[in-house]
Amino acid sequence: xxxxxxxxxxxxxxxxxxxxxxxxxxxxxxxxxxxxxxxxxxxxxxxxxxxxxxxxxxxxxxxxxxxxxxxxxxxxxxxxxxxxxxxxxxxxxxxxxx
Numbered sequence: 596x597x598x599x600x601x602x603x604x605x606x607x608x609x610x611x612x613x614x615x616x617x618x619x620x621x622x623x624x625x626x627x628x629x630x631x632x633x634x635x636x637x638x639x640x641x642x643x644x645x646x647x648x649x650x651x652x653x654x655x656x657x658x659x660x661x662x663x664x665x666x667x668x669x670x671x672x673x674x675x676x677x678x679x680x681x682x683x684x685x686x687x688x689x690x691x692x693x
Contacts, residue, residue: 599686600679604649609634613642614677617652617669625665643667651676 605614612632617623629639646652651673656665669677 597678597682599683601683602676602680605676605680610642618677622666622668
């Protein structure tokens with residue numbers, strides 16, 4: 596069981612939705628994230644960069660024919676942080692934070 600640990604970096608709704616989406620898959624394409632979260636290219640890039648700076652995600656840039664594609668996935672540290680944050684939110688909801 597993951598110990599509850601509130602994470603200020605993950606908590607904003609956009610990042611929480613982003614990390615939750617990544618937690619459900621191995622690798623997720625940039626275009627899918629952009630559409631699912633309703634973000635512009637620049638807004639999504641900024642969120643990914645923040646999470647990558649914290650070592651919560653890793654990104655991969657590759658060529659697909661003549662197009663450059665980006666995909667992302669959670670790192671072990673990111674998955675641990677997400678699971679701890681979810682456990683902290685669950686504790687807040689079920690016990691009022693105590």
